[in-house]
Amino acid sequence: MRPRTPLPEIHASFYRFANVNNTIRIRGGSVYARISDLLEGAPDTVVEAIAHILLAKLYRKPIEPAQAARYRKYVSSREMASKAHLIRNMRGRKHLHGARGQTYDLHEIFDALNARFFHGLLGRPEMTWSREHARNSLGHYDPAHNTIVVSRIFDRPQVPRYAVEYLVYHEMLHLRHPVKLRGARRCVHPAALQEEERLFPELEKAKAFLKRL
Ligand SMILES: [Zn+2]
Structure with missing residues (x-):
């Protein structure tokens, strides 16, 4: 130029x-x-x-x-649009919508997973259910705001606990494995994250459930 x-x-x-x-x-x-x-x-x-x-x-x-x-x-793209929508709701209105849902309490799920997989060593970020029943953005970890958002669509008794646990566990892995630069390329899901994800016993069941959803 x-x-x-x-x-x-x-x-x-x-x-x-x-x-x-x-x-x-x-x-x-x-x-x-x-x-x-x-x-x-x-x-x-x-x-x-x-x-x-x-x-x-x-x-x-x-x-x-x-x-x-x-x-x-x-x-x-649909993925970006729904992510932006979710964040706009969260940041634009300034208030979070709370970790305690009608069926599941995200803090309780985080603490249980922390004890089970991380020796209780992870610091708990802000956690909230999304305001709306987002289908395209199921979970999101926002590093700038240190917040995990989970789509409210999972806060229902028909949703098995392992599915919510899997979503939270995946976002917890993002906490542990920040986005890395590999050369000029940004790596959001590095091999170490993917490997650790396989430690989740109901991984296949959870993925199958999300797919059906
Ligand atoms: Zn991810």
Whole structure:
């Protein structure tokens, strides 16, 4: 975009916006970019598209249609849309909806799993049932806010306890295994996480239940 100018100092970080949002500004010769933390774990090509769009904005250059399309397609994907929806509900309204549901108490489930699998060593994050009965985002760990959200769809007597336990256990593994960089690639489910997940005895049963759901 600016071939003959020296590269400015660049500060880029994920930021906890209430929505999918990305910002860029220049101050004192340094470039500051904030990327929505909802895009953590997005494929490299999408992150590149975001960088392109932000820099084009900053330097008032045309945005390549292919990059714009790549970003739009990702953000409007069902998975992203439901994740954004869930977070918007949680952050936009500021209050959490509580760990104690009608059928299951997330704190109680966390404590039991902590004792069973982690020698009670994990610090309990904020835990809450989602406000709505989200079907596309079943569980989510938000590292910026240290919060585990579980879809309220699981807070029903017809849902076996092992299914709720599996969801919480998976998010607990995210607590233990933060997103890693492998080269330039972000690894959301590193091998160590996947291996530890297999220690959950009802893994196959739980996955089958989620699939039916
Ligand atoms: Zn995961």
